[in-house]
Amino acid sequence: xxxxxxxxxxxxxxxxxxxxxxxxxxxxxxxxxxxxxxxxxxxxxxxxxxxxxxxxxxxxxxxxxxxxxxxxxxxxxxxxxxxxxxxxxxxxxxxxxxxxxxxxxxxxxxxxxxxxxxxxxxxxx
Amino acid sequence: xxxxxxxxxxxxxxxxxxxxxxxxxxxxxxxxxxxxxxxxxxxxxxxxxxxxxxxxxxxxxxxxxxxxxxxxxxxxxxxxxxxxxxxx
Numbered sequence: 001x002x003x004x005x006x007x008x009x010x011x012x013x014x015x016x017x018x019x020x021x022x023x024x025x026x027x028x029x030x031x032x033x034x035x036x037x038x039x040x041x042x043x044x045x046x047x048x049x050x051x052x053x054x055x056x057x058x059x060x061x062x063x064x065x066x067x068x069x070x071x072x073x074x075x076x077x078x079x080x081x082x083x084x085x086x087x088x089x090x091x092x093x094x095x096x097x098x099x100x101x102x103x104x105x106x107x108x109x110x111x112x113x114x115x116x117x118x119x120x121x122x123x124x125x
Numbered sequence: 126x127x128x129x130x131x132x133x134x135x136x137x138x139x140x141x142x143x144x145x146x147x148x149x150x151x152x153x154x155x156x157x158x159x160x161x162x163x164x165x166x167x168x169x170x171x172x173x174x175x176x177x178x179x180x181x182x183x184x185x186x187x188x189x190x191x192x193x194x195x196x197x198x199x200x201x202x203x204x205x206x207x208x209x210x211x212x213x
Binding site: 080083084085086087088090 | 197
């Protein structure tokens with residue numbers, strides 16, 4: 001199995017698809033990279049030659065922010081928001097939705113599993 | 126949809142005037158404002174604003190990182206002190 005940019009090992013899929021297993025590479029980027037390097041998207045990842053793998057890796061590193069670098073920059077952006085005490089930063093700190101969604105119900109992705117409060121109904125009365 | 130670039134960022138005219146005046150004089154007196162929607166310009170860095178949150182004015186010291194955000198983002202309008210604890 002070919003290794004691309006460190007840890008990622010795409011599998012038996014077409015490279016067009018296999019490339020998308022990299023963080024920061026989607027359909028658009030994958031197709032663009034392959035077109036630019038004139039490699040057929042339908043080739044299976046295992047059938048790629050070593051030098052082709054190397055050129056793809058080099059191309060992605062050079063033209064896009066992917067994998068570790070992208071993860072780092074995302075975290076830095078969030079850290080910046082947290083640091084300056086702006087509204088979005090506060091939402092990140094609290095683990096609540098950042099983009100103004102409702103939190104009366106739902107918002108489970110950000111809030112995590114429900115924490116049941118005992119006797120909630122009785123207390124309200 | 127975001128704002129057209131030809132208009133430039135929105136800043137309340139009086140804020141520009143006040144900050145400009147203070148920069149000329151080199152003073153950094155806190156500026157009281159209700160204009161939460163005003164974008165923080167690079168010229169504002171180092172100034173202190175008293176931003177209204179609907180009830181009181183909150184001190185906001187502008188740092189370089191805050192440029193491009195709006196004044197209101199730094200003056201929360203809601204108070205949430207946690208949920209009621211059950212008492213016996």
